[in-house]
Amino acid sequence: MVRKSELKWTVGWSRDPDAAPAKRVPAAVPGAVQLDWAAAEGWGDYCCADNFRQYAWMEDVYWSYLGEMDIPDLGPGERVLFVSKGVDYRLQVRHHGRVIHDQEGMFTPFEIDLTGRAQSGDALEVLVFPAPKSHAEPADRSQANQSCKPAVSYGWDFHPRLIPLGIWEETYLEVRPVCHVRDAEVGYRLADDLSRADVSLHVDLSEPGEGKIRWTLSDPSGSAVIQRETLAASQTVTLSAPLDRPELWWPNGQGDPALYTSVVELLDASREVVHRSQSRVGFRRVRLVMAPAAWDVPMDVPATRCPPPITLEINGRPIFCKGSNWVAPEIFPGTITPETYRALLDLAKQANLNMLRSWGGAVVNKDAFFEMCDERGILLWQEFPLACNRYEGTEGYLAVLDRESRSILRRLRRHASVAIWCGGNELFNPWSRMTDQDAALRLLNRNCFDLDPERPFLATSPLMGIGHGCYVFKTMDGREVFEIFAAASCTAYAEFGCPGPPSADALRRFIPPAELFPPRPGTAWETHHAIAALQPNSHLTLDILEDYFGPAEYLEQLVEWAQWLQAEGLRFIFEEARRQKPACGMALNWCFNEPWPAAANLSIVAWPCEPKPAYYAVAGSLRPVLAGARIGKFRWSAGEVFDPELWILNDSPDPQPPGRVEALLRMGADEMPLGAWDFPPLEANTNQRGPVLSFPLPEAHTDRMTLILRVADRPELDSHYHLLYSRRPPRDGTAS
């Protein structure tokens, strides 16, 4: 049978790839060389203050891992392999000083057969090259424009300059029978009416064997629905079988994410199981389709094209995609465990998200992420590792991109959750300057079509009709998101955001006490992105806060104000996008999580896994059914007419019964009735627009007013909108 064993690792560095490191320290595998070195040197937490600056020199040296091997005794016909699922980024494997493997790219796993070549006590050296940089200066993300290394680690508005290097994925020795399963992949083709799947199994053996292959496919309840057995007599074996009425996989909120289990067993001549491979499969059809009526939008002459489709259809049903942009949950992906993903993805599911855009600036996640998304019905928009750069199609770059993208495709295409491939982030915008003609993107389209033709492919985001931005509660010209998004008409909002800080407690964990209040440039507020991130004032936007609230007197007050804006801004945008359905098919805020503690950021879950108030606002605005209101602005004053427009939003697959909404306005201790609406029954996945209320605002001694929508007998549909009641005149005439 197959057995694994770990190597005993140390790591050291030198400036010469052929010189031995002056010193070695214990290494965690998977992990990152930076963390091993910092631990050995006793450095402070890189998340605190500006400790990360200490790591800068590590980008440019060679890191030598030494793995001492304890090779088990091999039975007859057994092989021992060195297996690595990923080394970051450019590497050589050496044995007795000889290079036995040479690779650029962290997403392509490799195996080296050591049988007869190595013995216990030998060491394998994994030499990791300096971080790839296409030029020496400037030291920013553009240095990543000729590699498949996630660009975010070269410095971003929410990520310090800190470039991970090292063995980031499981890496071990494995003893296997000479004939073993290299890969087993289940594929299927669904009948047009989804009533039947033609299921196939492709097994790739290390070499033909004497025994047999046994395949069992079990339904979600565990009952075997397909059982097949065949000779393992050729290196590639394909089995196929029909499956009538497969239970379909549905995204969160639309049904169960039904998963079947496939078990492939390799039997030897005496029918002993000598190798076993297990995977899961969700049956579903995914398409990008035009929004209803999108073909009928009148066009002036000269006429151009209709915008590309971005309405996702699962199993023939249009799904309003509501979710968030996912970034790496840690700076060092080697430290990510299944538990890291689980906590965050549970939050995502609980907040009614059904999609995450796995952003191209970040690392492509580990297997556990995709398994958990499969289980939770979280659709994935998965990008290749290109972001905000001009990735020129040089021969060397294209060769690496070709190999890395094929590895990513072969690994991830098995997952029901993966709904869309995308070439990368914001490549057709001025800060990237790539175009549809770029070889890198044509190559990705080609590889996706060759290896996974059924899944939609987008060259980048945004595309025509798709919107990115804005990333503040109020733009420089004084427009609030309330106004901007009510006037917008995108087919999808693939990025938008309002910034907010984490809790004051969280801030105290990484901002030195002396720097804590008030936030100032040149402190940890700045290194942790609250000041001068995207804009001089982002992401804390002290100017906007002061405009609405005046100067804050203490940290907790500042945090409360900023979190309030973030929550109400996102609540409005998500609900507005839902109101624009079906012309709009998608709303994904920037961003869900963050890779380290930001002092202010657009994330709704602070690192490592602490929901901000905005998280709960988003969860509310993404309930399948809710009573909602389109509100014109955030700041209101006495004498103005408060005029919310009432809505029932429904993106569930179920029709909704009629009902009654009562609208109340709470100001201080008072609750004043604004009106009521008897709404009609709603069809599945259909909204209903209601009346515009009209209420002259009285003088009141409060800073806040709350619109409360109460739905008779269905309190789960109730909503609250927390608005500013301002006794101060606005600083200027705009967006008051």
Added chain:
Amino acid sequence: MVRKSELKWTVGWSRDPDAAPAKRVPAAVPGAVQLDWAAAEGWGDYCCADNFRQYAWMEDVYWSYLGEMDIPDLGPGERVLFVSKGVDYRLQVRHHGRVIHDQEGMFTPFEIDLTGRAQSGDALEVLVFPAPKSHAEPADRSQANQSCKPAVSYGWDFHPRLIPLGIWEETYLEVRPVCHVRDAEVGYRLADDLSRADVSLHVDLSEPGEGKIRWTLSDPSGSAVIQRETLAASQTVTLSAPLDRPELWWPNGQGDPALYTSVVELLDASREVVHRSQSRVGFRRVRLVMAPAAWDVPMDVPATRCPPPITLEINGRPIFCKGSNWVAPEIFPGTITPETYRALLDLAKQANLNMLRSWGGAVVNKDAFFEMCDERGILLWQEFPLACNRYEGTEGYLAVLDRESRSILRRLRRHASVAIWCGGNELFNPWSRMTDQDAALRLLNRNCFDLDPERPFLATSPLMGIGHGCYVFKTMDGREVFEIFAAASCTAYAEFGCPGPPSADALRRFIPPAELFPPRPGTAWETHHAIAALQPNSHLTLDILEDYFGPAEYLEQLVEWAQWLQAEGLRFIFEEARRQKPACGMALNWCFNEPWPAAANLSIVAWPCEPKPAYYAVAGSLRPVLAGARIGKFRWSAGEVFDPELWILNDSPDPQPPGRVEALLRMGADEMPLGAWDFPPLEANTNQRGPVLSFPLPEAHTDRMTLILRVADRPELDSHYHLLYSRRPPRDGTAS
């Protein structure tokens, strides 16, 4: 040595593919079954009146060609092959009743080795299946949506329903040595600075031979610049050689279209030449780039992508592409000869065109077309055979499209003139309803990237930023093209048109005398597209003519008026597109030619090769350098202020000296000075905007006024604009 011989062909039809035709008639090869049958039956010319209706039944029967073979005596080791460069559309080749070849697709050539299988006096049967139709009704272009058959022949606004079938390309017997050259293709890679080409030759032999391959590349003057010789010892042979400072190929108006000649000779053991293959190669680099400043156009939030690039760059120089849409010059492509192409392409070159868009609704042209475009510096935007349909990605269709597109790619990628690949016509518009996600278009992108990665690929036209239309001088809402295009801001105008009839003499050739005047529905005016083509009144637009001129009294008057509008409309649009350079990179009117005599059409050259007045207007507006004017409208009246804006347009690669333009207005016999402009020197490929003149129009006894621009000492820059001077009030208040 290689020798060809023709077969002696007859053709007949039956409703049963396995039944012998009741009758056979002599067949012309290449040709079309319809023409053979019509000739034998003595039918009237299909171009006249509605004679073409007689052909309808021919779509749905099986056509059996019988080719009697006279096989030459074969020398030692010689082979005899049946060679066909194309049969339209679905075919079987049978010999003694046995199917020896079976194919769907007219663009994939085939060869059948008959050596030892056939003898003189044998006949080969080429069985042509009924025209492909994806459904029985409606009998329109949508029937072509599951085949690679040009959709135009299923009926179009300028093409009758008449679907060619038969052997449309050269088809013959050929005796060759057993080892012969199947294919020899020259490729090259240009250095970034264009100072050097790494030239390669790939030879595909029928089988390895004893002899040698001799390769000679000669420069345009005939001097050999590369000579190589190697053994013919393997089936595929690659030779490569550097070429310093290659003479570059330039499009019309930008320099010489320098062509090198490659000769590949197969030498036998005694160094006798036993096979010879010759081709030409033009060295040039082609790219689609963003227009200058296109990245800097400000974008509101939410921001979308920048439009895709459509500025063509040849050898690093942006080229303003000015040209026309090319359709098939004959309904039956089998009748097209090199002379057909030559006459039309000479006209294109003389009219200063540098680009033709080879439209996807039509047949992909024969080799002679591409050779002549290479020679004339006519850039080609070459589409695959998809147009105005939803080509669903069924397995069967994709298999044919894959094979056909690869054949097209392998044949045409050798031509310097081919600048852009395009998936097909208007596929992302409501009347087609394809999207970026369609498998057919992803497959074409994949095949282009695999087989010809350096050449730009567009999924379709229009794309974002590109305009199609309008196709009338004045739209239904009363806007003239003068107004529409001055307000438009497309990156390229890939289709636009104004209709016009051919000469009265031409009309008399195919409209029966009784139907000639006035044009009426239900006559040959309608079957020949002057009435109820795209719109009730197109393409003659009698309503617009009457609005400007009142009712016509006789044919010649009607023709003159309509041709006037066409000429002035196109003159305006082409010059306006040039004024919008560099934001606009391309202007291609719909269309250059036509496949049969249209009574009114958007073409500027009437079938078969008769320039309309609009042709000369276009030729004038496409001069490399000219004095031009932006004029607000076509119809003027006394008391209005005539206010042309003066321009010097220059898209030549040469700077222009300063000069003086005088503007005059001719009304009847009077020539009145409007003003003069001393224009400064112009840089290469740069326009200069001049003053707006202002001239109150006097009362005059004329129906026409002509703006004359005279350039001192450079009469070749002079321009004339013929406008309507109306003493009648306009019919309504719009566009007066």
